[in-house]
Amino acid sequence: MSENTQAVLESTPSKAEEYGASSIQILEGLEAVRKRPGMYIGDTSDGTGLHHLVFEVLDNSIDEALAGFCTEIHVTIHADNSISITDNGRGIPTGVKMDDKHEPKRSATEIALTELHAGGKFNQNSYKVSGGLHGVGVSCVNALSKLLRVTVRQKGKIHQLEFSRGVPMDRIIEVVDGVEVSPMKVLGDTDKRGTEVHFWADEEIFTHVEFHYEILSKRIRELSFLNNGVNIKLSDQRTGKEEIFAFEGGTRGFVEYINKAKAVLHPTVFQATGDRQSDQGTNISVDVSMQWNDSYNEQVLCFTNNIPQRDGGTHLTGLRAAMTRVINKYIDENEFAKKAKVEISGDDMREGLTCVLSVKVPEPKFSSQTKDKLVSSEVRGPVEEIVAKTLTDFLNEKPNDAKIICGKIVEAARAREAARKARDLTRRKGVMDGLGLSSKLADCQERDPALAELYIVEGDSAGGSAKQGRDRKFQAILPLRGKVLNVEKARFEKMLSSEQITTLIATLGTSIGPDEFNVDKLRYHRIIIMTDADVDGAHIRTLLLTLFYRQMPQLVERGHIYIAQPPLYKVKAGRDERYLKDDVEEASYMMNFALNTAALVPQDGAEPISGDALAGLVRQYNLANAIMMRLTRLIDRAALSAIMTGVTLDMTTLDNAEATAQAMAKTINDPAVKVLVRTDDLSGKHALRIERMHHGNVQVTSIDADFVDSADYATLASSAATFQGLMGEGALVRRGEGERMKEFAVRDFHGAMGWLREEAERGVSKQRYKGLGEMNPEQLWETTMDPTVRRLLKVQIEDAIAADQIFTTLMGDEVEPRRNFIESNALQAGNIDV
Incomplete structure (x- = not known):
């Protein structure tokens, strides 16, 4: 188990409502998912279905938070494009269900991951509200993954199951009271609790299996705003990028975040919250916030049980009906429209509006499994009632804000009429x-x-x-x-x-x-x-x-x-002509050209390195250099260079961290640079603080334990191990064959690369295009x-x-x-x- 996983599981909520194998209810099988994946998770070719896999698992963790049992969630994009989602909730029930019709009797976890419509979401004692009503979420993820590993920490034990394309691997069979059962593997003891789902999307199903950080961060940001008290960490081991989402303020904070780069018209964000009983007797919770800005665009985000509806639905219909009725009444009573000689429409009211609408509904009904539109008819009434009452009070109690909002609406009506006349003119x-x-x-x-x-x-x-x-x-x-x-x-x-x-x-x-x-x-x-x-x-x-x-x-x-x-370049070497897209492609072409007939003799008497072996060294060197260039905005370049020369980072104990600081300071050997150790009082983790004196100012950067665990550090450390001691006395680089062969003495690999590049430049003519007209x-x-x-x-x-x-x-x-x-x-x- 990784340290990141351990950290997520450290904090465990204290609620202990019974949630066991009996909470899982089986409704039907899973055979159709791999045949028609689009019916369950969306398009498998454009990335929507791929990312929907993550959201299905993430929604389960959020449901645990909604029920009050989870405070920490960690989503990790691994270097191999697999995804893991870890939480500190109660954990999926692990006990064997003795009422299982399957032979052998399976654990509740296996049933939840292999049976369509199996889960605790159908038992209202387990979850009062949930986004995962259809119950196909995690089982769909399992069916569409070439490998899925679920680890559950529960009741002092670590339980684990592995699946390949939905089929259990290495099944354990035991006999209990004359009945065959298949329990989960027990890996050991633990004092933590929670669930970790780690899956690899199946290339047989998806056209592309590369996850996009921006798509995941967008969804996690939404969840963070809508679920106060939950910390969600997103880490991308491919790039080293990491964010912690712990937003506060609910829908009000969400609206303020969306409008932070805009000129808002009124400082106070309108917010309406409340609970109502629908005509059908279900309890519906409503939370909506609105604020107008000076733009001409409407931005309304709708959510049901944290699930976004890009096509709106009955909750949006209720909101718009309340807005139209209340604002029209206020404008008529104050004669804003009459004085301006315009007629107000619903579109005028929504110009420049930023709104976040969130409802919590037991057993919501959607138009499809992708849940893009809410069709539960009982939701409209409560939303309309709560918004109408609160908006009426807001307009009456804040006349200055009301006047500004109505002025914006009247101006929008004028502009709409002017646009209609302009449109008629252009149409004629x-x-x-x-x-x-x-x-x-x-x-x-x-x-x-x-x-x-x-x-x-x-x-x-x-x-x-x-x-x-x-x-x-x-x-x-x-x-x-x-x-x-x-x-x-x-x-x-x-x-x-x-x-x-x-x-x-x-x-x-x-x-x-x-x-x-x-x-x-x-x-x-x-x-x-x-x-x-x-x-x-x-x-x-x-x-x-x-x-x-x-x-x-x-x-x-x-x-x-x-x-x-x-293309940015046209290059010509002899009879070979080609176009190159950008500087990156140009650099790659020039290096490949330089390596043609090139060899590196690392020291006297050593065998020359050429061909694929030399190309591999160059790729490793270039990758490490690219990482260093990117990290220099975050970490002092001298410290990165020290890592590349072989300084090993060890932050596991205070003594090790201090030894690391001393080794780095000795390697940097610059009186203007100090390397210190700092310990975080809250987490107890150690970090290096690098202070550089520059023109009387102190520039401070740091290296923490998370960086030591990152893919970036692993790459730099691997490169350091490769190049440390590689070059010695008598090292030289040569290029060409026969009488045209040239040699050059070098001190290090960097010098060898520089000389090869210069030689390549002499053999290539380049044209750089600035305009298409060229x-x-x-x-x-x-x-x-x-x-x-x-x-x-x-x-x-x-x-x-x-x-x-x-x-x-x-x-x-x-x-x-x-x-x-x-x-x-x-x-x-x-x-x-x-």
């Missing part, structure tokens, strides 16, 4: 329906949108090359001159007065606006943004992405938006437009809240958040024109 001109297609559009012959693609290119120069180089059968070209309007700062009517935007709308054929946009009328199912590889090109690309994200989000959600990846039509086709060889980036939103904050920060009116963002991320910036 034939712009919105495609009758006024730009003369600059070079359309394609294909009329099936699924087969047609549109390249949006920067300027007439690139447009000319693209028009000549394209395949006119299915590729259309639309050149855009100048900068596109920043729609983050513009109202709808101003947007419709922009020539570039109306040209683009007409070309796409979808129209625009909440009432007019129709994604089914899209004329091209692949929209490719192709701009130069410079700052201006990046700016235009960002402006177009802002337009699509804010005004046509369905195009992004349905996967219609792509970014072309034109390529002739043939080059543009064979590098960027030929479907058989081109590279495209598909635009996807993995974390909508993070994406919203980025667009607001970088494209909005507020200067301070943008300055802070630039200062915080300056060291990570690349592709800067100086």
